[in-house]
Amino acid sequence: FYQFASYYYLTPLSAVLTNAFPKIGHYRIKETIQVSESSTIFKKKEEILFIPLRKKVFSYLEEDNESFINPTEEQSKLIYLIIKNKNHTKPFLLFGKTGSGKTALLLLTAKRFYEEGKSVLFMVPEIGLAPHIYKRALSLFPKEDVLVWNSNLTKTERRYILERVKTTRSLLIGTRSSIFLPLKDLGLVLIDEEQDSSYKSETSFPYNSRDLAFVLSKIYKTPLILS
Numbered sequence: 001f002y003q004f005a006s007y008y009y010l011t012p013l014s015a016v017l018t019n020a021f022p023k024i025g026h027y028r029i030k031e032t033i034q035v036s037e038s039s040t041i042f043k044k045k046e047e048i049l050f051i052p053l054r055k056k057v058f059s060y061l062e063e064d065n066e067s068f069i070n071p072t073e074e075q076s077k078l079i080y081l082i083i084k085n086k087n088h089t090k091p092f093l094l095f096g097k098t099g100s101g102k103t104a105l106l107l108l109t110a111k112r113f114y115e116e117g118k119s120v121l122f123m124v125p126e127i128g129l130a131p132h133i134y135k136r137a138l139s140l141f142p143k144e145d146v147l148v149w150n151s152n153l154t155k156t157e158r159r160y161i162l163e164r165v166k167t168t169r170s171l172l173i174g175t176r177s178s179i180f181l182p183l184k185d186l187g188l189v190l191i192d193e194e195q196d197s198s199y200k201s202e203t204s205f206p207y208n209s210r211d212l213a214f215v216l217s218k219i220y221k222t223p224l225i226l227s
Helices: 002-008 013-020 073-084 102-115 127-137 155-167 176-180 209-220
Strands: 028-034 043-049 119-123 146-149 171-174 186-191 224-226
Touching: 002 013, 002 209, 013 176, 073 102, 102 119, 102 127, 102 186, 119 176, 127 146, 127 171, 146 155, 171 176, 176 209, 186 209, 209 224
Parallel strands: 119 171, 119 186, 146 171, 186 224
Antiparallel strands: 028 043
């Protein structure tokens, strides 16, 4: 995946990795790449090795969780449709007004994949949206498996999360750079407010994490849901 990003955005692999994993100290990456003759996309398996860290409590996230989310009849039908077509790589697009239940639907769908032993990446455009989704997720997922990734994390927090998602099934709620984290058994990618321009990075490594989500979905053969 990193090799593809480097190739597609005409950026050295070292620059891709530096921007994908800032402020985490030393790390090593071992990547095996297999490219089929008929494929236009790189197929690969990544392994990132980190020093295990002690579990850390993140002070910026409150522990009080919201009431349990019960799916409506319409939401249940949509979840069934998504699960039924989970082996297809075509993306889903959810369209609805603010307050129509899109976030609840995404979390309920994520829970189904989590129960099947899969990790889920839930991307948000702004840091400010993460705490709300985190609190709602606590009514559906074990607290230790719900993690938040953004640019405000300390080096220790970043290293803990990277080690955690690499080795343990989890729900990762993150901003645009979370697209690069190596989640264990990734089964579903969710993008909230997919039209938001914040998914575009204009740093020394310019990329669009929304576009890269399509690539990630195809590489790992996971459903992609945009809302």
